[in-house]
Amino acid sequence: MGKLDINKKKKRDSLLNTAFGMFTTKGVSQTSISEIVERAGVAKGTFYLYFKDKYDIKNKLISHKSSQLFKNAIDEMHKHPKLSFQDGIIFIIDNIINQLNDNKSLLTFISKNLSWGIFKNALTSPENEDDYNFKNVYETMINDSPKKLKDPEIMLFMIVELVSSTIYSAILYNEPVKLEILKPYLYNTVKTIITEHEID
Amino acid sequence: MGKLDINKKKKRDSLLNTAFGMFTTKGVSQTSISEIVERAGVAKGTFYLYFKDKYDIKNKLISHKSSQLFKNAIDEMHKHPKLSFQDGIIFIIDNIINQLNDNKSLLTFISKNLSWGIFKNALTSPENEDDYNFKNVYETMINDSPKKLKDPEIMLFMIVELVSSTIYSAILYNEPVKLEILKPYLYNTVKTIITEHEID
Amino acid sequence: MGKLDINKKKKRDSLLNTAFGMFTTKGVSQTSISEIVERAGVAKGTFYLYFKDKYDIKNKLISHKSSQLFKNAIDEMHKHPKLSFQDGIIFIIDNIINQLNDNKSLLTFISKNLSWGIFKNALTSPENEDDYNFKNVYETMINDSPKKLKDPEIMLFMIVELVSSTIYSAILYNEPVKLEILKPYLYNTVKTIITEHEID
Amino acid sequence: MGKLDINKKKKRDSLLNTAFGMFTTKGVSQTSISEIVERAGVAKGTFYLYFKDKYDIKNKLISHKSSQLFKNAIDEMHKHPKLSFQDGIIFIIDNIINQLNDNKSLLTFISKNLSWGIFKNALTSPENEDDYNFKNVYETMINDSPKKLKDPEIMLFMIVELVSSTIYSAILYNEPVKLEILKPYLYNTVKTIITEHEID
DNA sequence: TATGAATGAGGGTTCATTCAT
DNA sequence: CATGAATGAACCCTCATTCAT
Numbered sequence: 001m002g003k004l005d006i007n008k009k010k011k012r013d014s015l016l017n018t019a020f021g022m023f024t025t026k027g028v029s030q031t032s033i034s035e036i037v038e039r040a041g042v043a044k045g046t047f048y049l050y051f052k053d054k055y056d057i058k059n060k061l062i063s064h065k066s067s068q069l070f071k072n073a074i075d076e077m078h079k080h081p082k083l084s085f086q087d088g089i090i091f092i093i094d095n096i097i098n099q100l101n102d103n104k105s106l107l108t109f110i111s112k113n114l115s116w117g118i119f120k121n122a123l124t125s126p127e128n129e130d131d132y133n134f135k136n137v138y139e140t141m142i143n144d145s146p147k148k149l150k151d152p153e154i155m156l157f158m159i160v161e162l163v164s165s166t167i168y169s170a171i172l173y174n175e176p177v178k179l180e181i182l183k184p185y186l187y188n189t190v191k192t193i194i195t196e197h198e199i200d
Numbered sequence: 201m202g203k204l205d206i207n208k209k210k211k212r213d214s215l216l217n218t219a220f221g222m223f224t225t226k227g228v229s230q231t232s233i234s235e236i237v238e239r240a241g242v243a244k245g246t247f248y249l250y251f252k253d254k255y256d257i258k259n260k261l262i263s264h265k266s267s268q269l270f271k272n273a274i275d276e277m278h279k280h281p282k283l284s285f286q287d288g289i290i291f292i293i294d295n296i297i298n299q300l301n302d303n304k305s306l307l308t309f310i311s312k313n314l315s316w317g318i319f320k321n322a323l324t325s326p327e328n329e330d331d332y333n334f335k336n337v338y339e340t341m342i343n344d345s346p347k348k349l350k351d352p353e354i355m356l357f358m359i360v361e362l363v364s365s366t367i368y369s370a371i372l373y374n375e376p377v378k379l380e381i382l383k384p385y386l387y388n389t390v391k392t393i394i395t396e397h398e399i400d
Numbered sequence: 401m402g403k404l405d406i407n408k409k410k411k412r413d414s415l416l417n418t419a420f421g422m423f424t425t426k427g428v429s430q431t432s433i434s435e436i437v438e439r440a441g442v443a444k445g446t447f448y449l450y451f452k453d454k455y456d457i458k459n460k461l462i463s464h465k466s467s468q469l470f471k472n473a474i475d476e477m478h479k480h481p482k483l484s485f486q487d488g489i490i491f492i493i494d495n496i497i498n499q500l501n502d503n504k505s506l507l508t509f510i511s512k513n514l515s516w517g518i519f520k521n522a523l524t525s526p527e528n529e530d531d532y533n534f535k536n537v538y539e540t541m542i543n544d545s546p547k548k549l550k551d552p553e554i555m556l557f558m559i560v561e562l563v564s565s566t567i568y569s570a571i572l573y574n575e576p577v578k579l580e581i582l583k584p585y586l587y588n589t590v591k592t593i594i595t596e597h598e599i600d
Numbered sequence: 601m602g603k604l605d606i607n608k609k610k611k612r613d614s615l616l617n618t619a620f621g622m623f624t625t626k627g628v629s630q631t632s633i634s635e636i637v638e639r640a641g642v643a644k645g646t647f648y649l650y651f652k653d654k655y656d657i658k659n660k661l662i663s664h665k666s667s668q669l670f671k672n673a674i675d676e677m678h679k680h681p682k683l684s685f686q687d688g689i690i691f692i693i694d695n696i697i698n699q700l701n702d703n704k705s706l707l708t709f710i711s712k713n714l715s716w717g718i719f720k721n722a723l724t725s726p727e728n729e730d731d732y733n734f735k736n737v738y739e740t741m742i743n744d745s746p747k748k749l750k751d752p753e754i755m756l757f758m759i760v761e762l763v764s765s766t767i768y769s770a771i772l773y774n775e776p777v778k779l780e781i782l783k784p785y786l787y788n789t790v791k792t793i794i795t796e797h798e799i800d
Numbered sequence: 801t802a803t804g805a806a807t808g809a810g811g812g813t814t815c816a817t818t819c820a821t
Numbered sequence: 822c823a824t825g826a827a828t829g830a831a832c833c834c835t836c837a838t839t840c841a842t
Contacts, residue, residue, distance in 0.1 A: 008805075029229055032832065043807045048834070116369040116376070154385055157376040158366060165361035169316040176316070176357040185354055185396075192392045211823090232815060243824040248817075408826075429629055432811065443828045448813070516769040516776065554785055557776040558766060565761035569716040576716070576757040585754055585796075592792045611802090632836060643803040648838075803842080814832075821824080 012050045014040045019057050020065070024105030028058055028113065062113050063122035065106060069096050070123060071132045085145035086194050090187055093163055101171050101179060111168045116157065148199045155197040159190055212250045214240040219257050220265070224305035228258055228313065262313050263322035265306060269296050270323060271332045285345035286394050290387055293363055301371050301379060311368045316357065348399045355397040359390055412450045414440045419457050420465070424505030428458055428513065462513050463522035465506060469496050470523060471532045485545035486594050490587055493563055501571050501579060511568045516557065548599045555597040559590055612650045614640040619657050620665070624705035628658055628713065662713050663722035665706060669696050670723060671732045685745035686794050690787055693763055701771050701779060711768045716757065748799045755797040759790055 018040035022031040033054055037044050051057040073095035077083065083091060100107040123134035142152055149155065163186065169175045170182045218240040222231040233254055237244050251257040273295035277283065283291060300307040323334035342352055349355065363386065369375045370382045418440035422431040433454055437444050451457040473495035477483065483491060500507040523534035542552055549555065563586065569575045570582045618640040622631040633654055637644050651657040673695035677683065683691060700707040723734035742752055749755065763786065769775045770782045 011806085033834085034832075044809090044833090045807060045835080046805080049805070053833080117373065120375075151385075153376045154382065157369070158362070158385065158389060161365040161369070162358070162362045165365040166358055169357070169361070173317065175320075176353045177351075182354065185351070185358065188396060189358060189389075189393055192396065193389055196388060196392065233817090234815060237825095244816090244826090245818080245824055246822085249822070253816075411827085433813090434811075444812090444830090445814080445828060446826080449826070453812080517773060520775075551785075553776045554782070557769075558762070558785065558789060561765040561769070562758070562762045565765040566758055569757070569761070573717065575720075576753045577751075582754065585751070585758065588796060589758060589789075589793055592796065593789055596788060596792065633838090634836060637804095644805090644837090645803055645839080646801085649801070653837075803840105805839105805841095807837100807839080809836100811835075812833095815830100816828105818826105818828080819824105820826095 011040075011042055011046060014042060015047060015050060016057065016061060020061050020109070023058065023061065024109040028054065058113065059118065062110065062118055066110060066114065066119060066122045067132060067134075069099055069110075070134045070137075072096075072099060074132060074134070074137055085141055085147070086191060088141050089159070089194065090190065093159070093187070093190065094183075097163070097167055097171075097179070097183075100167065104172060107168065107171055111164065114164070116161070119160070150197050150199050152197070155193060158193055162186070162189065162193075211240075211242050211246060214242065215247060215250060216257065216261060220261050220309075223258065223261065224309045228254070228309075258313060259318065262310060262318055266310060266314065266319060266322050267332060267334075269299055270334045272296075272299060274332060274334070274337055285341055285347070286391060288341055289359070289394065290390065293359070293387070293390065294383075297363070297367055297371075297379070297383075300367065304372060307368065307371060311364065314364070316361070319360070350397050350399050352397070355393060358393055362386070362389065362393075411440075411442055411446060414442060415447060415450060416457065416461060420461050420509070423458065423461065424509040428454065458513060459518065462510065462518055466510055466514065466519060466522045467532060467534075469499055469510075470534045470537075472496075472499060474532060474534070474537055485541055485547065486591055488541050489559070489594065490590065493559070493587070493590065494583075497563070497567055497571075497579070497583075500567065504572060507568065507571055511564065514564070516561070519560070550597050550599050552597070555593060558593055562586070562589065562593075611640075611642050611646060614642065615647060615650060616657065616661060620661050620709075623658065623661065624709045628654070628709075658713060659718065662710060662718055666710060666714065666719060666722050667732060667734075669699055670734045672696075672699060674732060674734070674737055685741055685747070686791060688741055689759070689794065690790065693759075693787070693790065694783075697763070697767055697771075697779070697783075700767065704772060707768065707771060711764065714764070716761070719760070749794075750797050750799050752797070755793060758793055762786070762789065762793075 015036060019031070019036050022036060022039070031054070033047055034044065036057075037047050051060070070092070073092045076095050077088060077091050080091065100110075123132075125133075138152075138156065142149055166182065166186060167179065170177065170179045215236060219231070219236050222236060222239070231254070233247055234244065236257075237247050251260070270292070273292045276295055277288060277291050280291065300310075323332075325333075338352075338356065342349055366382060366386060367379065370377065370379045415436065419431070419436050422436060422439070431454070433447055434444065436457075437447050451460070470492070473492045476495050477488060477491050480491065500510075523532075525533075538552075538556065542549055566582060566586060567579065570577065570579045615636060619631070619636050622636060622639070631654070633647055634644065636657075637647050651660070670692070673692045676695050677688060677691050680691065700710075723732075725733075738752075738756065742749055766782060766786060767779065770777065770779045
């Protein structure tokens, strides 16, 4: 990679990082491109060399950040082989929840902007070369399990939606209860959902 | 109510109705106050006599509209006495889901702007005199049931979050499956959540 | 006219006058709305209360200014009754040429932006109440003349185009000769054009 | 011409051709240098190696294209020797009008950007080696004619201005009449102008 | 000669809010 | 109470031009 390419990546990264910082602090709609470039220390025109508009950079961030959450969780899970399918799922969920609990601004950003569509896309067609294809991991986990599953996609969908919408309120506002209290209820429910989808 | 008061209410209602129409059609951020007042047929300044800003009118609409969803559902439920607690909850959920399925723009509007905080507030401190206090209804249902519940608020929270986040994607995008297919899975899960919270 | 209406007219007129000054000095494309409002002493938003964009104000100015040229010329002509048709036309042309010779910036502005379409429209559908309908004047002149004309519109078109395109260069650049030298040739040619269109 | 020189000429020609295409299609002010270089397949900086700015390339195009119009007309005229002076002028005019009628975008481009100054310059100091010096041709025509002319430059000026301004409107908008109807009137007037300038 | 990433001034336009009427 | 003309900050985006490579 030449000196020029390195410089290009620097600018682009600076914009991404700055935008992420502002999106998580002030929200997407309250963040202007003017402010992003100012804080990133690049000229206004430079923004448009790399991104089409604010929503382009937002989507690229969402995809990348949620991919990374899963990547971290899966990397960690692989250090504990021999987990059952159910325990594997719970492990991943717990790991991601903990990451988000430690990074509340990331939680806000993702919750407010994630839809099942973007999410699925992010996990199956990672943009960045070091992102994972979670779908493959999920399928491997299912195949490695002795028990078979009915409608694994619906199951995943219900789990993802249940988890993401409940933890948002618990982590950020301790509503209706704080996270540590919610967790056992939540994992219990997740396990029930999985059990229901298992074919004997 | 004097003639003047009636006229006042007229302007305010006109603003509310117009704003609701535009919020559901074009989204909140794409709707300007200028456009609301123009279509409502009142002067710009008049808006500020009744609402602080765009977000004030938005929140008032959210509260009112979600209260009405529950009111409709509960009114309908009362026509079927003798429902068990579990069946009552499912009845309400199903009724609300059907209302939203018939009114997709309302679904979009509410989903994009509802938080557990606003929601709880809307159901316990109804703004409008003909809105209900759902909390009372819920407690009555619990008390009327022979079985006792552990942590009914957490349970309600989990149910509300699960339902609201899953149906959004199913109704609007048929993702991961369309509503009719999702429903049995969803109601099954809801029943499991309730069962888990029952004290023997 | 109320105080408010007077104030409104003041703002609008201020914008028109300022824009005219800048269009004639720097040309339309080199003039920005930002600069117009700044010099007119009004806020940027005010511009958009009265005009759609720069081309809206430009066309309104062109129409009005060319109407006024004709109005002045015709008013002056009416002080000399008994002129023959040919002499009347020459009188009007000469008067307008002199007005433009005295106001070179107006000449530049009109020449660069006038098309036969806009011109015809300006003279037949005056925007301003004190502008004239030149078409009526022209027809009256024709009817009052003992000689009849073949294709009076084509004739007028040729005269207008010949005169307007030649004087531009003569007045502003003395090219190919200065105005006073061009005039006799020009009027001679105009008279010939008229003569050619007369029916014996 | 070396290989390098040929390559140089290629880039320059590519820029000229692309610019011409865009100027005639979208107009000068709507065409950006960025777009020209992109379509021409050269780098941004390269543009500035050959042209000062957009107006430089525009003027060079105007000169060249109007020279070519005359060159074509004169070449064609030379195939018909023995034409009288008057008929020769009419022949050239008619030929150029027909070229422009067949190429309306060229007409628009030239009309909107031609001034007598640029025009005279283009015809007397051709930039390109294969362009003509029309002035010489004109003078030869005059000298070959038995009749002598008074003020031939003014005469030419009047003819050029009359023709160019009238055909623009007739060809593009059929205003006030379409070209074929205008032609006889126009050529009649041109002949009258010439006759008037002849010295008996 | 040739490149094209970077610049940043400047463009047009919108709109929440105010306040004299 | 009601009006709506006026404001002007802030927005997004374009583009001619430069300069290190």
